[in-house]
Amino acid sequence: MAIIFIRTIIVFILILASLKLMGKRQLGELELSELVVAVLISDMAALPLQDIGIPLLYGLIPIITLLCCELLISFASLKSIKFRAMMWGKPSILIFNGKIVQSELKKNRFSLDELAESLRKKDITEINTVKYAILETDGTLNTILYQSEQAVTPSQMNMDVAEKGLPxxxxxxxxxxxxxxxxxxxxxxxxxxxxxxxxxxxxxxxxxxxxxxxxxxxxxxxxxx
Amino acid sequence: MKKEIFAVCLLILLLACVLINNHVLNNITNNMMLLIDETIASAEKGDWQEALERAEIIKNYWDEKSGYTHIVIRHSKLDDATAAICSFITEVYKGDMGGVIGTGRALSEEISSLFAMEKLKIGTIF
The missing domain is CATH 3.30.240.20 (bsu07140 like domains)
Structure with a gap:
């Protein structure tokens, strides 16, 4: 029992340090390779915790290796646009100038129901208000509405509003x-x-x-x- | 840039440790096999006292290396090897030539299979 207790603490600290080094805080914002690494790390970490007959190194070495590989991949994708596109693909425009791009929907295996659902999550119920809808590389859908559908801004009303800045x-x-x-x-x-x-x-x-x-x-x- | 350099150094360090581990385990395997062969040879000559001494050396050597082997090899496999060593020593004590050869071969197989998993080969990787 004591061994499991100490191993759990060691593995917990290592995973925390690994995820901190990876630099992302929210699971939903992970890119593909980062998601794979996060899932693998959690699986690897569980092995020596479940069976004390398995050396702790069998969990630690894969975690450290995955972390190092992920850091290097992140660095390479930062430096090379081609590598980034190869690893994570490019954003896809699903709605362009108000028209649904059917070929992009098929290419991304994104159904109309999913498109409608993603728009509803952004409080958009009418597709004809959307000028551009972009499927990002992390799977989120971002939209840009037609100017006439967007909320009015103070500058459009010629109003002077004091800048509050960052609290x-x-x-x-x-x-x-x-x-x-x-x-x-x-x-x-x-x-x-x-x-x-x-x-x-x-x-x-x-x-x-x-x-x-x-x-x-x-x-x-x-x-x- | 510092993180990436650290990552590369860490990967190289891990690789180095893995290769060193292979080397160490290879040495342990070779030494164990040598000791087993020497014990069997002594038993075949009829010198059971020497065979017993060699068998004890095998046990002591195994115990001496257990601190390291427990860190890098599954404990269940190590327990099987320890059981095989004890069986071998028992046969040597009994003075049963057939038993010594049989358990000696089984022990050799056990030890070599234990460390074979650590060798870098296509078969072990896949």
Whole structure:
């Protein structure tokens, strides 16, 4: 039992490190080779955990080898367009200028039902509102609507809207993120002033606080039990 | 670029370790086979005392290498080999020539098949 326990920890740390090195966080965004590697790694990892008669190396060596191969493939695809196209293919345009490209549907074995379903997932119920629909290499469908079907933007209405910029967290779960505070050009004194304006005595009374470029603040106090 | 260089170095290191492992296991196999042959030869000469000593050396050598072999070979296979060694030693103790030859050959087969799986051949890869 102790052996299984220790092996599980070792394998868990190795898989975490491997997936972190691969650089993707969401399974849904993995390219084909990355998906294969992820599935293989999980299978390989389980072998020495299920049977302590199997040396741990029988799980570790395949994981490390797969990781190295994946890193090299990723690098090669980054450097070479041809290699990238060969490995992962190219995006396919399923709807071009409002017309369904039937040959591309057949080539990708993408049925009309699947197309309609993917559009509905994007809240698009009428195909004639779609100017372009592109099937990406990771299997997701992206759409570009006709200009007349898109939501109106402030610039189209000749409205001036202040840029808010990216909100940066300065307090998270009661802890001050000093690096972020410095990045936005603020200091502890400014933070204390903001807290006192919002009725918080100290950072530990704040659950979450963000500041954007325009100086807008989002403030969520800590719920005390 | 650093990650990729690290990956290449790691792959080369793994390959080197695999080749070294093959070499080490080959040495262990050869030594075991030699010891088995020497034990059988001693038994055939009628020198059972020497045969016993050699059989004990086989067991001690196997135990000495068990730390390494347990890391790289399936334990069930190692257990079968250990059982074959014990059978061989038992026959040597009994002084049964037929038994010594029979169990000696079985032990040789067991040891060579154990390490044959680690050899890089078309048959083992596929």
């Amino acid at each position: 940066v967290a300065v307090i998270s779960d009661g802890k001050v993120l000093s690096d972020n505070l410095r990045k936005i050009g603020r200091d502890e004194n400014w933070l204390k002033k903001q807290l006192s304006q919002r009725g918080a005595a100290k950072p530990q009374d704040v659950f979450y606080m963000t500041v954007d470029e325009a100086g807008g603040v989002y403030f969520a106090p800590m719920e005390h039990k």
